Amino acid sequence: MCKYESFPTKWKEILQKVTDFGGNAKELIVEPCATKEEIEEKEKSLGFALPSSFKEILMHFSRHAEFRWSLPESANLPHVFREIFSGEIGWNINWIEDLTAFGSQIEAYNGIDSELKNKLKFFDVRNGDLLAFDMESSQTEPNVVYWSHEGEGVFFLAESFLSYLSKITDLYGIGSEIWQMEPFIDENGLNSNGENAFKWKKWFDTFAALSIEEGERDLESLIQYIEYHGTLEKRELKALKAYDKNDVFQTVMARLQRVDESQKEILIRVIGESVGSFASDWVKLLWKEETEIKPEHRSYLTSRCFPEEEGLSKVTAYVESLFIEKINSHEAKKHLCWFRNDKILEWIKGYISSATTKEQWYDLFACSNPSWKEIEEWFLLGGKYRRIAINALEYMVDSWNSTYIKSNYKICNPPEKKEILYFLEKEKEKETLNIKKRIFEKIIQNIDFIL
Incomplete structure (x- = not known):
């Protein structure tokens, strides 16, 4: 098997995982190869040869490929990956464009260097940025770079198109916006073998493997399913009620110690919605001692675990204590909306x-x-x-x-x-x-x- 022929199999595996965890997996597009005549016509219009590995893929793999997916809206990611919401890889012989002239137009308009000279576009990012070849780095095997339309610069991603495809595929095709790739970029461009890459792939694989059916048989799996999906609907609540409240409470407490701050909110809700007053002694301690539980989460727990009048009185007094004169309405809502x-x-x-x-x-x-x-x-x-x-x-x-x-x-x-x-x-x-x-x-x- 050629070095690029494994990509469709890997992409299909990724899309299946996306389907398994309830995301949106778009239909994979892999069109037939470009003809020799198409390649020659494109190179004639550009006035120079296409990058070697890119030309090889166009001629021997596909003239046009698109791979896209998106996470469920409620997906509860670790903080370092909070900006990741989708994945995409793509190219098309008809998308290829020498950006030198476009860069000159920008420079004439705003008077600053557009950094587009000798850049060859192969993909339009949905936010208006571009993926391109930096033809100044090499005429035969140029670097793949990211260009920001907001003037944030040009970012090195990979030393060749094949390297870019291999790395981005290994990262499950994370989206092309720079903020989605950022956790995996270092001084050598995209790093698909670093610590963040390992954590991302483990999170993605675990997300795909979890199921509510397994959660109905095993409490630890249920808590993890709720944590990853970030939702607490009727079926999840029904499954939680089948377990002993103390077991639920202890399992969630242990899980709270292992997740980062951005993932804690849904676990707090598990305590509030399924454990309720059983956790009241713990919630009382939250009001007496400094803890890692955010004040607004403490207010939520108070609304669910205390008698209503007692809880409302305690939280309104807390909100009033935050301000000397005028109370901030947004801050008040964060604490009182739960009641x-x-x-x-x-x-x-x-x-x-x-x-x-x-x-x-x-x-x-x-x-x-x-x-x-x-x-x-x-x-x-x-x-x-x-x-x-x-x-x-x-x-x-x-x-x-x-x-x-x-x-x-x-x-x-x-x-x-x-x-x-x-x-x-x-x-x-x-x-x-x-x-x-x-x-x-x-x-x-x-x-x-x-x-």
């Missing part, structure tokens, strides 16, 4: 300043289980209170359509829909600006989501 308690609405009133804008308080209002009666009351109070109520309703609607809002919110104890619609139409008529009218229209059109 879903409408008593928070009265608490908010005491901290609303005359300068309150759309960016403040509306999201905490939305996640505090407001009743329709309370929403009406805030409308009738007018001014800043009305503005918060409007934007809270919009946020509730967005929670059902946005991937950036992690929970879904509804109005508690709503009256008949026609009563709410009549009220909103009347309030809409009070607005003079079209932009504000459109917010009401959006809420009205999507009202069923939040009832």
